[in-house]
Amino acid sequence: MDQQPKDDIDIFEPTVTLDQTHYQEGYKNGYDDGLVSGKEDGRQVGLKMGFQVGEELGFYQGCLDVWMSAIRLDQDAFSARVRKNMEQLAALLSNYPLSDPENNQVQDMMEKIRMKFRVIMASLGAKLDYEGRPTSSKEDF
Amino acid sequence: MDGRGGAVELRETHRLTGHADRAWALAWNPNLGAGASPVLASCGGDKTVRIWKRAPDGGWQCTDVLEDTHNRTVRSCAWSPDGKLLATASFDATTAIWEYSGGDFECVATLEGHENEVKSASWSQSGSLLATCSRDKAVWIWEMQPGNEYECVAVLQGHTQDVKMVQWHPILDILVSVSYDNTIKVWADDGNDEWHCVQTLTEADNCGHSSTVWSISFNQKGNRMVTCSDDCTLKIWDTSIDLSQPETGEGHESWQHVSTLTGYHGRTIFSAHWSSGDFIASGAGDDAICLFVEEKSSMVEGPSYRLILKKEKAHDMDINSVRWCPQDPRVLASASDDGTVKLWELRGNILA
Numbered sequence: 001m002d003q004q005p006k007d008d009i010d011i012f013e014p015t016v017t018l019d020q021t022h023y024q025e026g027y028k029n030g031y032d033d034g035l036v037s038g039k040e041d042g043r044q045v046g047l048k049m050g051f052q053v054g055e056e057l058g059f060y061q062g063c064l065d066v067w068m069s070a071i072r073l074d075q076d077a078f079s080a081r082v083r084k085n086m087e088q089l090a091a092l093l094s095n096y097p098l099s100d101p102e103n104n105q106v107q108d109m110m111e112k113i114r115m116k117f118r119v120i121m122a123s124l125g126a127k128l129d130y131e132g133r134p135t136s137s138k139e140d141f
Numbered sequence: 142m143d144g145r146g147g148a149v150e151l152r153e154t155h156r157l158t159g160h161a162d163r164a165w166a167l168a169w170n171p172n173l174g175a176g177a178s179p180v181l182a183s184c185g186g187d188k189t190v191r192i193w194k195r196a197p198d199g200g201w202q203c204t205d206v207l208e209d210t211h212n213r214t215v216r217s218c219a220w221s222p223d224g225k226l227l228a229t230a231s232f233d234a235t236t237a238i239w240e241y242s243g244g245d246f247e248c249v250a251t252l253e254g255h256e257n258e259v260k261s262a263s264w265s266q267s268g269s270l271l272a273t274c275s276r277d278k279a280v281w282i283w284e285m286q287p288g289n290e291y292e293c294v295a296v297l298q299g300h301t302q303d304v305k306m307v308q309w310h311p312i313l314d315i316l317v318s319v320s321y322d323n324t325i326k327v328w329a330d331d332g333n334d335e336w337h338c339v340q341t342l343t344e345a346d347n348c349g350h351s352s353t354v355w356s357i358s359f360n361q362k363g364n365r366m367v368t369c370s371d372d373c374t375l376k377i378w379d380t381s382i383d384l385s386q387p388e389t390g391e392g393h394e395s396w397q398h399v400s401t402l403t404g405y406h407g408r409t410i411f412s413a414h415w416s417s418g419d420f421i422a423s424g425a426g427d428d429a430i431c432l433f434v435e436e437k438s439s440m441v442e443g444p445s446y447r448l449i450l451k452k453e454k455a456h457d458m459d460i461n462s463v464r465w466c467p468q469d470p471r472v473l474a475s476a477s478d479d480g481t482v483k484l485w486e487l488r489g490n491i492l493a
Contacts, residue, residue: 081284081292081334115296122254122281123292 050101053110057093059130060117064090082123089116149489151432151452151473155201157193157482162186164476166217167464170241172224179468182227183482184215190229190239192246193482201484210237210248217261217306222268230259236273238289249289254281254296261306265314270294272316274304280318280328282336295336297328305355311363315339315385319354325368325378327396329385339384340395348398350376353409360415365399365435365444367421369410375402375423375433377446400446405431408459416465420487421446422473424460429453430475434491449491456481 170180190207213232238250255275280297302321325342352371364381377400408426432449456477466472
């Protein structure tokens with residue numbers, strides 16, 4: 001009787017797929033490594049971004065706290081219009097979703113807050129600026 | 142008109158030199174004392190503002206140089222309606238307010254707020270509001286308070302590009318802005334400090350410009366305005382509707398396109414100015430000045446505009462600004478990239 005070749009075993013398969021096996025092993029190692037370092041990097045970036053946002057919002061809140069104190073001492077420290085702007089800034093700050101960074105409106109809200117702060121600064125004739133914030137985007141000529 | 146005979150011509154009467162760089166803009170003081178002679182302010186790339194007055198011998202001299210305040214180009218200047226204050230808009234992102242009293246100029250306030258180059262400033266007729274606009278695409282409205290303090294009333298965002306010029310309506314508190322985004326926007330408030338855009342004039346919907354709009358000027362009555370553009374045309378608009386009034390219901394009326402003046406300049410028209418009479422002057426990148434007259438005809442649906450003359454080679458380079466003298470409606474001033482300011486007199490019988 002002729003020995004029947006077993007169709008489901010290719011004796012050359014391990015040789016031919018050697019590079020594929022190595023690739024898969026390497027891929028798995030890399031992926032596992034990446035998972036670990038990615039988590040760490042992600043954490044660092046998240047901490048940094050969170051800190052920046054928090055610092056900027058804290059800065060505006062700090063300014064507001066001082067202004068509110070000034071108003072308590074002297075009701076007429078600021079004009080009605082400037083007081084209204086300060087109240088609007090306070091509302092914008094309290095509405096900012098601090099615990100929801102994925103909220104896709106945060107960029108918009110931050111822009112509104114920055115603009116409201118600049119309007120108050122312009123009206124007070126003060127040159128105070130939040131140091132950390134990015135300058136305006138690309139130039140167009 | 143004035144019965145003077147002779148062919149119509151725009152005669153150059155004076156050439157004012159002094160700016161060390163291009164002359165960007167001009168402003169005539171609108172409110173002088175009785176019998177006082179005209180005062181012209183010019184500003185430019187040399188970071189200064191120059192004040193020009195007629196000398197006793199009839200020539201013109203530079204009586205003041207306002208310097209050491211702006212540290213970049215002064216792009217435009219505007220006198221308050223009472224003639225006592227001069228606002229200067231600069232590429233250094235600030236607008237300075239100068240007080241003119243006792244023949245002396247003093248910088249009494251500096252308005253900061255724009256993110257980059259301020260292009261234009263305009264005082265409302267009521268005198269208490271000042272509008273500024275900038276490459277940052279925004280228009281700021283300021284209100285003057287006692288003691289030379291200026292409060293920001295509103296920041297108007299809507300243009301999608303550099304805003305080239307702002308101009309208040311001569312009577313109402315309505316503001317017009319024109320931009321690199323090819324549109325003209327009209328702004329009004331609801332009586333409660335809330336300003337919003339009440340109309341945008343575009344190419345698609347209103348027969349508007351197809352390229353950057355550089356300049357806007359109202360006629361004296363405020364029922365017409367002229368705009369000019371990089372598309373080499375001037376457009377006249379019917380602005381008789383009071384857009385500051387709230388509309389009830391549908392059918393919100395709008396400002397309408399009246400006429401497009403095309404084929405008169407071969408390059409970007411940078412400036413247009415409507416005199417207190419019926420004349421419109423335009424200055425362009427083809428170094429020419431064109432003068433048009435509004436003709437009221439009962440035969441046509443509305444006024445039409447006729448070219449009176451084209452002054453070729455009025456300057457050696459681009460003309461950035463043309464301004465009619467409020468006290469003498471036949472005198473025109475022009476400012477150019479060639480650094481000079483020229484004074485012209487319109488002579489002859491227009492009606493002939």
